[in-house]
Amino acid sequence: MTDEISLLPPAASSVAGHTDALFYSLAGFSTAIAAALALLAVAFCIRYRRGSRASRQGARRHANGLEWAWTIAPMTVFLGLFAWGAYDYARLTRPPADAVPVLAVAKQWVWTLQHADGRREINELHVPLGRPVRLLMTSQDVIHSFFVPAFRIKQDVLPGRYTSLWFTPTRAGTYHLLCAEYCGTDHAAMVGGIVVMPPERFAQWLQEGDRGPSLARLGMRLFRDSGCAGCHNPQSSVHAPDLRQLFGRRVFMQDGSQRVADETYLRDSIVEPRKDIVAGYEPIMPSYAGQLDEEQIGALVQYLRSGAAPEESP
Ligand code: HEC
Ligand SMILES: [Cu+2]
Known part of the structure; x- marks a missing residue:
């Protein structure tokens, strides 16, 4: 991982770039609008302060054009951002058909991850670089949340039902896996790692270690x-x-x-x-x-x- 100072962790999945683009756009538009409003407020306060000589002549009580413009322009921008977010979200809910399946079971305070071929892991998940992986997740006790900041993905893990999550890792390395839902005393210790390895190394890794039946x-x-x-x-x-x-x-x-x-x-x-x-x-x-x-x-x-x-x- 990099030690350079940055706002967000490295972007290591196929969706991370899209999510970041949306995030920065939203932050950018919000900042621009907040700054414009603040500047105008301050400028008018100064210009029309009591005792200033600025002309008050010809002030209109109502400006229809202005009202329409400042209602419709931001609405268009923010509805656009909504549509963009909805599109990205929909993509997040549809895993590719060839995704590698992994079963994830959360319990206080560990993640158990099981590959389809039988290899089992605790608090660590090895995945092949560039291949989509789909997690089928459930909890044995309370609500947990599977969060991988570098992949920009997060999904609640609930007792009594399945939720799922998919990602395609785009950079080899080890990334933090966190529980993002307060789940009891050792919640903060419910951490692990996602190890992204080249496909050949991954195939080798699957063969090693103790394996149960698929x-x-x-x-x-x-x-x-x-x-x-x-x-x-x-x-x-x-x-x-x-x-x-x-x-x-x-x-x-x-x-x-x-x-x-x-x-x-x-x-x-x-x-x-x-x-x-x-x-x-x-x-x-x-x-x-x-x-x-x-x-x-x-x-x-x-x-x-x-x-x-x-x-x-x-
Ligand atoms: C005593 C007989 C019996 C046993 C034992 C049994 N089932 Fe069933 N199962 C049925 C019947 C009858 C239905 C259809 C009625 C219903 O929906 O309950 C059914 C329905 C189902 C369905 C829904 C099927 C559909 O077409 O939608 C699934 C899935 C299923 N069973 C899985 C299992 C599994 C897995 C086990 C073992 C852990 C199991 N069953 C044990 C009799 C049984
Ligand atoms: Cu948890």
């Missing part, structure tokens, strides 16, 4: 061992939906509503099966709340997301 594979085992397969296998005699290719599809509920089978929907189906009953089925699925931890639920979700192939692949 998330999808762990999910597949849980699917078998927790009894899901007993009902959901296509061969099962229980009348339960086939979960293969469910991910991303539109699902019809008994009450006539529709849901898209995204990660949060899958999570809800496992933890609160009574919340949304799929049309045409009996509400016989037991809740797994309290029986599976967030990592296990994350693994099941990853398995269902990957298409829920019943065979164990190597």
Whole structure:
């Protein structure tokens, strides 16, 4: 990292430049308008102070043109800034399809990060340079917030649901990972690092160290061992939906509503099966709340997301 003095930390992600441009523009316009108003106020105070000789002749009570101009001009500028911000924000919510998935579980006061291929990390996340990474995040206790200043990204991490965040790192190096939501006594110590490495080094790094089974594979085992397969296998005699290719599809509920089978929907189906009953089925699925931890639920979700192939692949 640089030791030069600067207003913001280094810009190390693909969105950082856009965010900075917006920030500086907003700061620039606000400063310009505040300065103009202050200058005018001071100038008029001096020019028309009591006892000054400045002419008061011909003062108009109302200037329509001026009123319109100073209402519409700033409104246009600030609506423009709003549109610009909304455009950037929308881009932040749409991860590229080829993003590398990582499961992040926050708890007081650590970050647990799990790569799809099974490598697990605490308070540190290794990522490949130039490749988009998508975090699927949840909390085991209170609200936390995943904040990487150098990437200009921040997202709350909530118990009981998934939020996500994506970024493409554009500079190798190590960057601060902070929790940006006061989450208890050791909140200030809930810090870590994002290590951005060239893709070849990253591939090598993934092979090293202790690795568990991949998330999808762990999910597949849980699917078998927790009894899901007993009902959901296509061969099962229980009348339960086939979960293969469910991910991303539109699902019809008994009450006539529709849901898209995204990660949060899958999570809800496992933890609160009574919340949304799929049309045409009996509400016989037991809740797994309290029986599976967030990592296990994350693994099941990853398995269902990957298409829920019943065979164990190597
Ligand atoms: C006793 C049988 C049974 C077991 C065990 C069971 N389910 Fe279900 N599941 C069902 C039925 C029936 C439905 C459809 C009714 C509903 O929505 O609750 C369902 C619905 C679902 C849905 C929503 C499906 C859709 O088409 O939208 C998902 C996802 C799901 N289950 C996953 C799981 C997972 C994962 C497990 C294991 C942790 C599991 N189920 C265990 C019977 C079961
Ligand atoms: Cu926290």
